[in-house]
Amino acid sequence: MMDRARVAIRLGARKVTRRFGPVVANDQIDLAVAPGTIHAIVGGNGAGKSTLMRILQGVDQPDEGSVILDDAPVRLTGPADAFARGIGMVHQEFMLAPNLTLLENLILAREPVGRGGLIDWRVAQAEADRLAALAGVALDWRVKVADAPVHQRQILEILRLLYRGADVLILDEPTAVLAPAQVTELIALMRRLKAEGRTILFISHKLDEVMSVADVITVIRVGRVVATTTPAQTDKAQLAQLMVGEAVAMAKVAPYSRPPGAPLFSARGLVARDGRGLKRLGPIDLDIFAGEIVGIAGVAGNGQDELVASAAGLGAIAEGAISFGGRDFTRAPASRFRAAGISYLSADRSEEGLCLTASISDNFIAGREQESPFSRGGFLRLKMINAGAENALAKLSVRYGRLTDAVRSLSGGNQQRVAIARELERGPRLLVAAQPTRGVDIVGIAFIHEQIAAFRDRGGAVLLVSEELEEILTLSDRIVGLYGGQVTGQLLRSEASVEKVGRLMLGQKAA
Amino acid sequence: MGVAMLPALSRAAGVAAPFALAVVIGAIVLAATGHEPLGVYGLMASEAFGGERRIAATLTAATPLLLTGLAAAVAFRSGIFNVGAEGCFYLGGMVAAVLGFALGDWPSVLLIPVALVGAAIVGGLWLVGPGVLRARLGVDEVVTTLMLNFIAVDLTSWLVNGPLLARGSANSATAPIAVGAELPRLLPPTTLHLGFVISLALVALYGLWSRFTVAGFRSRIVGLNARFSRAVGIHVSSTFLRMMVLSGLIGGLAGGIHALGLVHRFVAGFSPGYGFTGIAIALLGRNSALGIILAAIVFGALSSAGATMQLFSDVPIEIVEIMQGAVMIFAVAKFGFGQARGARA
Amino acid sequence: MSTALAAEKPVALIIAQGGLGDQSYNDLAYAGFKKAVAEAKLEGKPVESKDVVAQAADILRRASDAGFGLVVDLEYSHGDALATVAKDYAGTDYVILNQVKPGANVASVLFQEQEGSYLAGALAALVATDTSVKGMNGKPIIGVIGGTKSVGIDKFIVGYIQGARDMNPKVEVKVAYSNNFGDPAIGLQMAKAMYDGGANVVYQVAGGTGLGVIQAAKETGHYAIGVDTDQDGVAPGAVLTSMIKRTDVAVETVVKDYAAGKFPGGKTVTLGLAEDGVGLSPMKYTHDLIPAATLTKIESVKKDILSGKIKVWNVVDQGYPDFFK
Incomplete structure (x- = not known):
């Protein structure tokens, strides 16, 4: 880590462009994360954050431009490759085995092996204690992940990356699932890791946290970097405006x-x-x-x-x-x-709130298919359904191509509007x-x-x-x-x- | 509406791709075994579609597959992986054959509908158990329907070797059905019979049902996402049960039509696996009416041409079986990443 | 009907359910077919289909349309379809096995299975009471397991019982039906019950189910008698003998007759001991276990059948005898 302190860019991107058909998800993105800093990326839905993270992890390849590691362009072949180069990521959905204990999850796939090829649990425990001390957290290592509170699982994810030797941590909306006190705890952990010399890249849309913990903030909108700034140079209102491009x-x-x-x-x-x-x-x-x-x-x-x-x-x-x-x-x-x-807007939009593979009009009508005027005598009245859907979606300013498009093709916000249209339109x-x-x-x-x-x-x-x-x-x-x-x-x-x-x-x- | 409106071209390509891959594999095997692929395929095409009689043979062979494909499709589209059509086919065939000779003195206009309805009902009842177990207790229907296939085949085999064995017959067969129970032939002397028209009409009806009715809409949404369906107030478990029984009805009817239209009795080996081929047909046709019809005709062509082309070449039946197998594998592979097995309740 | 010209037309053999490679009925028939075709210098095609039951009329008509002169059909369920199609194609000859169908251009082939079964029953009864033969308990008890209760199967069973009783009037023949031709597990269970009941030898007339009978003989140290093909090698030493139906001889004979312009159209060809159409296996593995006197006795019984001195009961023609109602 010592030599890495001397590079200017530990992890970054140079003119990274990624297209999906006509959509440009990342457009000439430049990013420079200096070693030993906390760097925040903020942006609205569909800004291109996820695509950029996938590219930085090697999951996806840029059409143009390249990922930068230690000041040099590299081609990452996948998450394992990124990890070998010290880059680890904590996803929003934790990747832990629920039926194993915290300790077992920590050492999973990198078990310390003792005599006779057996796991050396004493070494494992010592390592776990060392990491917990370093992070300044107390964990009960014998508890199963399924029984551990969410914030402990998240800390475990971070410690697991440290255990495996990552010095750059990418955190995807790490505070989304935490209570305020736990957010404070996480921010303290991030600061300690920075003091240790680690580098953190985190994605968030909570501007309070970004302002309090980040050294550098990069704002992305519609696939482009619209600003790279520091908390000292900006404020929440300005960041919000940069993110959406209009006054909120x-x-x-x-x-x-x-x-x-x-x-x-x-x-x-x-x-x-x-x-x-x-x-x-x-x-x-x-x-x-x-x-x-x-x-x-x-x-x-x-x-x-x-x-x-x-x-x-x-x-x-x-x-x-x-x-x-x-x-x-x-x-x-x-x-x-x-x-x-009683209407219901599900928290699990992709699995329960909507049927992603069905069309927009199907999603609008579902549950009301037998009601007048959408059907008569057991037969659907497609014209009435389409008229009803068009009308309701227009009221909610849903942006869509055709009613027959799969609802999956819409952005997250527009998907939710379709669900709201269905749930409120039925009175x-x-x-x-x-x-x-x-x-x-x-x-x-x-x-x-x-x-x-x-x-x-x-x-x-x-x-x-x-x-x-x-x-x-x-x-x-x-x-x-x-x-x-x-x-x-x-x-x-x-x-x-x-x-x-x-x-x-x-x-x-x-x- | 919805996913059903995929551009027709890409749908056709979806059906054609596994078949095309199978043709390529077949060509490689043919070449490797010293046959001339183009010549063999030319022969295969002419044995399948070369002239009225060959087309009739192909459509005859496609007839049971239209309905077993349909039986699979109505279940699959609702997220039920019913593999029990084979058992229903056996039972339906047995029931129609027995009614066909037991009520032999009835007039055709009464006898044929009664025998076919009886076959369908037995097929439907046969799957009530798996339907209830799936709907109420979430018991995996693949296991239950598969087990019921074995029971149905063994049960009919026992009946046809025991109580229902035709007198004087050395082999496992019931008495032949009365002439009045036979479905009319469409193009004598070919074996093409009214059952083909009935099957085709039912598949077409299914196409309309799936697009234009409330029940068709519900079964599709339940199949795409059961949790979502429950949340919007669609009765998921009763949909499961209904579609399972409907699938069984169609499977039983398929067997009944096969007995009255073609075999004219129930015999051991009544189905060479039509129920299972139906699964491949539903997957290949992506549960759409047009897809089922095309896929059934493709399999019917392989079956009819596969048999008679041996009269004119030294190509063994195995080459046709390899192609059928390849089509099925590619159909299933397509299914694997094309669409999930349907959200589980 | 058959003319010298017809003999130049190609001939076809429709393979029954189970297909080629069954090491039984189909393979045996095909061997006879190939032999005859080669000797008569005819073009001959075997036709297999997974869907052979449903394609009966289709295959028969296609072959007839295409100018085949002779179609030999091994599939039992094709009987009715064959009779119907034959009416439409006077220029083609047809052969059906194991049943009789009408038509001037149709030849039916029947086997005198009762004759071979008579020999099997005689041998079984003789060895059962002979404790010099390894594994025999000396009691006059033997058994037979049929695949189904039908005249076709009882033809075997009655011949077997008759042969046994003629050797030893006090013999007890246990009879059971599996109602299944394809489940060795059932055969195994039923045969074990018979052996437990004192049976020394059990004759199987139950196709695939019968393989379980042979298995039971092997496991319990008793004897089974195979059927249709030479099954002595299935469990060497445990299969006393096999009652062989020479399907190959049958097919070979009719194809050669056809080639020679002597097609037996409208006739029923019966193949019995005299025609070498049925008979016992050479007993490759058990020959040395059986006393020579017993084998000699079986040979003389065979001669008596051939000479007409012994009349073997044929259930199909005569109905059921008094000793087996």
């Missing part, structure tokens, strides 16, 4: 007034299980009134998924009861939830919105927020679950904290702050 209009949300009448949706003593049959939620009580947005604040894996599934009629309710509009829905199938006017009374803006760029986020707020203003009820604290704070009329499957407290928006909500998310009762 923030959603306007009307002030909260408690709607009158009985709750529209109500859960009593609700206990719910996850897909593996483990109790993840409850018992909890929760009411949602027509005309309000109830935001659920919590770190991923604290029962939100089970709450969402229960409210959308997709979950295994173990105990307790759910009622909607005064009727019992505890054992009702999903189809009855929908028929009664629901309750919208269960899980991570409604995940993977959507700033412009899209504001637009989606407007749609949700407008729905509320029309008298709709919204159960909003989000890991984005900002989103919860912006949209919610009431904020309910969820931790370990239990309600930790409730705040009206007027009394909420980042710190107070953060405490709810970590299981500390609201002050």
